[in-house]
Amino acid sequence: MAYSDKVIDHYTNPRNVGTLDKSSHKVGTGLVGAPECGDVMRLQIQVDDNNVITDAKFKTFGCGSAIASSSLATEWLKGKSIDDAMKIDNMDIVEELALPPVKIHCSVLAEDAIKAAINDYRVKNGLAPIESEKVHH
Amino acid sequence: MNIPIYLDNNATTPMDPRVLEAMIPYFTQKFGNAASRNHAFGWVAEEAVDYAREQVAKLIGASEKEIIFTSGATESDNLAIKGVFEMYKDKGNHIITAVTEHKAVLDACKHVEKMGGKVTYLPVKEDGLVDLAQLEAAMTPETILVSIMYGNNEIGVIQPVKEIAAIAHKHGALFMTDATQAVGKIPVDVNADGIDLLALSAHKMYGPKGVGALYVRRKGPRVKVTAQMDGGGHERGMRSGTLNVPGIVGLGKACEICLEEMESEAKRLSALRDKLQAALTQLEESYVNGNVDHRLPHVANISFKYVEGEGLMMAMKDLAVSSGSACTSASLEPSYVLKSLGLSDDLAHSSIRFGLGRFTTEEEVDYAVEVTRKAVTHLRELSPLWEMFKEGIDLNSIEWAEH
Numbered sequence: 387m388a389y390s391d392k393v394i395d396h397y398t399n400p401r402n403v404g405t406l407d408k409s410s411h412k413v414g415t416g417l418v419g420a421p422e423c424g425d426v427m428r429l430q431i432q433v434d435d436n437n438v439i440t441d442a443k444f445k446t447f448g449c450g451s452a453i454a455s456s457s458l459a460t461e462w463l464k465g466k467s468i469d470d471a472m473k474i475d476n477m478d479i480v481e482e483l484a485l486p487p488v489k490i491h492c493s494v495l496a497e498d499a500i501k502a503a504i505n506d507y508r509v510k511n512g513l514a515p516i517e518s519e520k521v522h523h
Numbered sequence: 524m525n526i527p528i529y530l531d532n533n534a535t536t537p538m539d540p541r542v543l544e545a546m547i548p549y550f551t552q553k554f555g556n557a558a559s560r561n562h563a564f565g566w567v568a569e570e571a572v573d574y575a576r577e578q579v580a581k582l583i584g585a586s587e588k589e590i591i592f593t594s595g596a597t598e599s600d601n602l603a604i605k606g607v608f609e610m611y612k613d614k615g616n617h618i619i620t621a622v623t624e625h626k627a628v629l630d631a632c633k634h635v636e637k638m639g640g641k642v643t644y645l646p647v648k649e650d651g652l653v654d655l656a657q658l659e660a661a662m663t664p665e666t667i668l669v670s671i672m673y674g675n676n677e678i679g680v681i682q683p684v685k686e687i688a689a690i691a692h693k694h695g696a697l698f699m700t701d702a703t704q705a706v707g708k709i710p711v712d713v714n715a716d717g718i719d720l721l722a723l724s725a726h727k728m729y730g731p732k733g734v735g736a737l738y739v740r741r742k743g744p745r746v747k748v749t750a751q752m753d754g755g756g757h758e759r760g761m762r763s764g765t766l767n768v769p770g771i772v773g774l775g776k777a778c779e780i781c782l783e784e785m786e787s788e789a790k791r792l793s794a795l796r797d798k799l800q801a802a803l804t805q806l807e808e809s810y811v812n813g814n815v816d817h818r819l820p821h822v823a824n825i826s827f828k829y830v831e832g833e834g835l836m837m838a839m840k841d842l843a844v845s846s847g848s849a850c851t852s853a854s855l856e857p858s859y860v861l862k863s864l865g866l867s868d869d870l871a872h873s874s875i876r877f878g879l880g881r882f883t884t885e886e887e888v889d890y891a892v893e894v895t896r897k898a899v900t901h902l903r904e905l906s907p908l909w910e911m912f913k914e915g916i917d918l919n920s921i922e923w924a925e926h
Contacts, residue, residue, distance in 0.1 A: 389837070397837060403905055420923030421869035421908060424831050424857065428907035445907035449833040453905060498924075 389450055390484035396454035401461050404443040406430040414507025416499040425452045425492065429459060429499035433507055437468045444499075451489040455479050455496035463500065468507070472516065474500055528887045531843045532727075532880030533676050533704060533822060538773070539729040539881065545776040546731065549769035557766045558757060568768045575775025579736055582778040583702075583721060584712035591737045591758045592771050596703040599722030599737035600627040601634075602762065603699045606748025607668045607720070608635045611697075615665035619696075621645045621653050621682075622863045624672050628701055632670070641665070649865050650814035651680035658687060662694040669698050673705035673721075677847065677860040677876060678813030679822030681705065688717030697746060703727050703735075707781030708819055709789060713738055719746050725770065729881055730777030734770030737762075784881075792879050793820035795888045799877060800825065802892040806899055808912070812861060812874060821879040824861075826870045829909040830902040832857075835875060838898035842891050847874035869908075869918075 389397070406413045413432050419425040425448035432441035442460035446453045458479060463471055479485070479493035505515035529537070549571060557572045559565025576587040593599045608618065620632050622644050632642045643661045648654055653671055662669075669691035674681050688698040699720035705711055706721075707728030713721060721738040725731055739761065740746045747761075754763025800823045803809060808828040824847070827835065832846030847858030857871035866874075877891070903909040911918060 397834075400905060405910065417907065417921075418924055421872070421918060422867070422923070424833075424868075424872040426907055426923070445905055445910060447829065447834075447906045447908045448831050450837040452831075453834055 392458075392483050393450055393454040393485070396457040396483070397450040400444075400453060400457040402441075402443050402457065402464075403445060405445065406432055406441065406443050411510045412507075414503040414505070414510065416502025416504075416506060418498045418502055419448070419495050421447065424448060425495055427452065427456045427495050427499040429456060429463075429496075429503045431463055431471070431503045431507060433468060439463045439466050439468065439471060448492065448495075449489075451483065451485055451492040452495060454483055455485070455492045456499065458482060459496045459500055468504055471500060472504060524884070524886050524890065526841050527843050528841060528883075528891060529843045530877050530879060530883065530887075530891055531845050532883075533679075533876065533878035534845060535726045535732065536729045536880050537882060538726075538731055539777065539780055541780060542730050542773045542776045546769045546773040549772050553768075555768070557768055558755065568766075571768060571772050572766055575771045575778075578775035578779045579723075580738075582711075582782045583706060583723070583738060584714050585738050586741065588759075589713075589738050589741050591739055591761050592766055592774075593735045593737055593762055594733055594767070595726070595735035596625075596701060596722045596724035597627040598762075599724075599735050600625070600701050601631045602737055602748055602751050603720040603722060603739075604628065604631040604668070604670060605634060605638075605751055606761070607697060607699070607746075608638065608640050609749035610747050611667040612640075615663075615667040615696075617641045617643070617663055617665040618668045618670065619643045619645060619658065619661050619666060619691075620670045621647055621672070623647050623651060623675055623677075623860045624670070625676055625701055625703070628670055628672065645671075647863055650817075651675060651678050651812075651860075651864055652814055652817065653682055653687065655683065655686055655690060658690050662690065662696065664694075666691075666694055666696045669696050671698075671700060673700045673702035673711060674708070674819045675813070675860065676704050677858060678824040678864070679704070679819035680813040681709070681817045681819060683817075684716050684718065688719075692717060697744075704819060704822075707778065707785065708821065710785070713740070719744070720748070725774035725777050728777050728781050731770050731773040734767050734774050736774065788881060789820040792883070795883060795885060796821055796823050796877070796879055798885075799823060799879075799888050799892055803895055806896060809899075810870070812864060812866065821883075822876065824874055824876045826861075826866070826874040827899045828870060828873055829906045829912055830899055831872050832874055835873075835898055835902055838901055839875075839894050841894050845876045845878070847871050847876070 442463040444456040476493040476497040555564030555568035557568040691698040697719040724735040812824040861871040
């Protein structure tokens, strides 16, 4: 299967690879997927006092599309408010990276990772987690 | 050195130029139908087919009368399994095979089950070999056929065919083997091994695609299979259809070259394969899949833990290899062969098959090692699992959200 140029770009030069201090109350960590399924994403956000994401890092075990989806997610997250970050939809990732149907699950995983990171941050800071009622495409 | 480097010779092989040269006249000048008995065009074609039949037979120690030409190993497997089931159904309805067989065998067996047959799918041991005691225990008076592959396409392990054949025969069953990966690579002798039916394919041994053969024993016992296609009654009534003369000529030539060069080629390839394997298993947390003592000379299947196979292949785009990961399939199921060795799903997802071939050079192997080492290191830097492993976190202690 041929990958799109954008997937190849993110895969070859992944943005924001790394680890934030998960014990900090300013950092939210989302770990989603399972090794048995061949995809695990860990996405971390650093949030400032105005609820703005100042930094985002990822590490992903998975195929090229999974790596590209999480790399793109970190790019989009930086500078966004928590509220705006919650609005990132997996289909935006599908569109941006031109993912074929068999790779849509990679974008779903990236969206799940974003929401998991935000909720981890919320819980750490005494807020209730936001339940996602969205049905994935 | 040409990039990308082809290391997927278990999927298919490039055609040897000597094979192509032998085939060319049979497309244009010598185009006759081998079944045309009444003119020179037909005689020339028939002569070429007869010669190829001898070349194929010689490679596996058979008689030329025992070779049925087909479109490839998938057809040969189907003809053998369904054909034996139909021919011998008055004698019994039970077939034994193994879970690591090629889909052509497994799916033909499923078809037999739909036709009222019973099939036992033997598990394999951790090293990929069939447990002979389990085979013995599975034999019943109803067993008409045991079908176990010679060499495995994913991990290269070589089954103890001689012992398997002896068990089948002791219980009055026939022994069939899909030898697609083994013929031309290692010595295969239908008499020494006790094989009653054998499937082979040209394109796995530097011949053309779309042609193969089924060996069907003629003496001790005389084996028959029911034809699976109706038509002109070619190939002793077992496989109708105008013979693919150029393809058959190519298969014959490919067999002749393999027979001549097998011994030196197997030595050369196993040395290169061992070099590749030794270099790559120096990487931390890398494991060779399958038995390494009973293995085809040109294959190494290696799992690089904590990296995903498809992602890894993308970083190895200068190499044409194959992965046990199946991230693109709807089921996301990794290789059933690797899973049947008892490999956990994550290790199966992390596997790469390196398949060397006649045209693989040492320079290419050295380059492949470099590319693979770099790719594994790069992907581990990206892998959260690798980081956890390095921090001493037990991955089994984490509750993963299955998706």
